[in-house]
Amino acid sequence: MSSYLETARRVIETEANGLAALSAALNEPFDRAVDTILSARGRVVVSGMGKSGHIGRKIAATLASTGTPSQFVHPAEASHGDLGMVAEGDVVIVISNSGETPEIADIVAHTRRFGIPLIGIASRDGSTLIRQCDVALLLPAAAEACGNGIVPTTSTTMTLALGDALAIALMEHRRFTPEHFRTFHPGGKLGALLSRVGDLMHGDMPLVAAEAPMTEALLTISQKGFGVTGVTGPDGRLIGIITDGDLRRHMDGLLDRRAADVMTPDPRTIGPDQLAEAALAEMQSRKITCLFAVEDGLPTGILHIHDCLRAGMV
Structure with missing residues (x-):
């Protein structure tokens, strides 16, 4: 076996172990996160910086395409006017692996000031984000696939899977059908397959x-x-x-x-x-x-x- 294949399989196995740990660690806060989103009158606003932001964009897109109105707000842009996109009736999901990312401070403070429910996703218990949020979704301790803990790999995979879990739980609760799905996917082969x-x-x-x-x-x-x-x-x-x-x-x-x-x-x-x-x-x-x-x-x-x-x- 080549060294490339060995590396690939090690990375995948490491991330798979992280997903298994995440599944085992899910508990009552996940239920509260789903209920919080279901009770919202407005949108789900997702925010995160760097790699967390990339994952956040995908989570927002998945939520929006499965019946939960959602949008991504960049935390740095939020500090320069885009906080106006976050209003009473919304729910905010902020993602930060460390829970201490400086750029998220303003959007977190905005939710506290106006009583907007905040769901935090982070890996560090006791971090600022976890202390400030209304619902804390704590990622379990898991090794990053890079081996030295500096490249977000396993942590981003777990966050992405957690976002998918939220979206599917909400979708099933709302009895989201293929016909509903086509409304948000009119283009491409998927839209064609769901055409009537x-x-x-x-x-x-x-x-x-x-x-x-x-x-x-x-x-x-x-x-x-x-x-x-x-x-x-x-x-x-x-x-x-x-x-x-x-x-x-x-x-x-x-x-x-x-x-x-x-x-x-x-x-x-x-x-x-x-x-x-x-x-x-x-x-x-x-x-x-x-x-x-x-x-x-x-x-x-x-x-x-x-x-x-x-x-x-x-």
Whole structure:
């Protein structure tokens, strides 16, 4: 094994041990931190300096994307006007490994002055931050992965995991669903996978009546460009679909037939509120290219597999 691999595995093992110690050390203050955030009327404001600030930005982003309004405020900027972003009704999370970082003094003092709940995350019991905060989340003693204790590694990993634990606890309490998640993640593949059929489907559908001649059905297939047409009954409900396969099977005397004579009855459909991912899975498993979206038997749109591809779902 190379010395590089040995180092990598030692670092990962050291940080894993820190996470195990953090899990074992969690107790009642964690519950109080969650309850404090849940009772807030405003936002969760996260602050920290240096590496703690980088971790704080990620924690704020995770909270915001999982249903807890949150923002990051740089402690140095807070001292030069950004304290105005921290108001009554908010909850402040301040991160400082030592608990003595000079730059956090003003934001901590601001919370004390205006009675804003303060959650402190630090490694040193008895530090200024831990003494001043309303809820203290103390990181357990754990070796930094650098071996000499000067590079924030294990401590930042534990802090990040603690922030994730807070976010997920809040998310589960609020019964945050994939549909809620998509509201905050409309872009990229994640947003595409959480899109609903109604977001991607076409409202201008290829449809013909059951009694329509096949000349009309062929014209509709050609004009709409989906390679299929739906067939509706007298009440407007979708009762069948005509595909290329149906056309080939009825080539003999095709133009003398009605749509109802050629269609495949009871086609596969999907609801417009279902996830587009489910529609894609259905099309792939059945080797078809289109699905009609139906509500109470009435067609509301059509989804082509190319729509899923354009949305970045594959």
